[in-house]
Amino acid sequence: MRPFQVENQVFGELRQAYLFADADDEQLTRLCVGMQILELPQGTALFHHGQPANRFFFVRAGQVKLFRVSPDGHEKIIEIIRAGQTFAEAVMFMGEQARYPVNCEAIEDTRLLAFDQKKFLQVLEQSHEISFGMLAAMSRRLHMLVNQIDSLTLQNATYRLVMYLLEEAPREARPGADLELTTPKSALASRLAIQPETFSRLLAKLRDQGLIEVHGPHIILRNLQGLRELVYVPAAEPPRLG
Numbered sequence: 001m002r003p004f005q006v007e008n009q010v011f012g013e014l015r016q017a018y019l020f021a022d023a024d025d026e027q028l029t030r031l032c033v034g035m036q037i038l039e040l041p042q043g044t045a046l047f048h049h050g051q052p053a054n055r056f057f058f059v060r061a062g063q064v065k066l067f068r069v070s071p072d073g074h075e076k077i078i079e080i081i082r083a084g085q086t087f088a089e090a091v092m093f094m095g096e097q098a099r100y101p102v103n104c105e106a107i108e109d110t111r112l113l114a115f116d117q118k119k120f121l122q123v124l125e126q127s128h129e130i131s132f133g134m135l136a137a138m139s140r141r142l143h144m145l146v147n148q149i150d151s152l153t154l155q156n157a158t159y160r161l162v163m164y165l166l167e168e169a170p171r172e173a174r175p176g177a178d179l180e181l182t183t184p185k186s187a188l189a190s191r192l193a194i195q196p197e198t199f200s201r202l203l204a205k206l207r208d209q210g211l212i213e214v215h216g217p218h219i220i221l222r223n224l225q226g227l228r229e230l231v232y233v234p235a236a237e238p239p240r241l242g
Helices: 008-014 025-031 089-093 117-126 128-154 157-168 185-191 196-208 224-231
Strands: 036-040 045-047 055-061 063-069 075-082 103-106 110-116 177-180 212-215 218-221
Touching: 008 025, 008 055, 025 117, 025 128, 055 089, 055 117, 063 110, 063 185, 075 185, 089 117, 110 117, 117 128, 157 196, 157 224, 185 196, 196 212
Parallel strands: none
Antiparallel strands: 036 110, 045 103, 055 110, 063 075, 063 103, 177 218, 212 218
């Protein structure tokens, strides 16, 4: 890890993350004080569950997985973090005794920016404008995570997979759009709380229904409307009275 000299292009990268999306150049300059760059080779651990937490991170390139390991040794992926996203930012507000609640490991060669908790908090203490902006951003993020929990706990595996495909597709996607799964299928299955063999069967089922084509890591979304109909079911009409 080494100190990082902030360049103009970094501001654009940081604004991809919800935490920095509304910050102007002057605010970002202040928030980046003490920021460092970290190169994380594939398979390398960044931190472990229970380790003292004094930094949070932004992914410039690559991807990492946040996971827990059950008592019987099974790994459960909580989240997959990609380029343009932050993670472990909640440690900023957990005090000096904060500890990471999950493990973190690079899925592929990854470049990170590391923010020191104490220095970052000093900037927030000096600017109410930045602080309230961060609070609003984190509140929106919390709302999104609650929706994700609903999906993982209340919906079936087909729903979770199809929703993932639709969310990963560009907004302007049309039938025939090519979606590349950059995350290993085993990791993606764990993230969606689906057994790997079930994940493969579901892809095959969607393919047999003419909704998608599967070519290695590439998923061709053949029938977007059909996929949407699997997850957006119209509400039943109310019963007629009289």
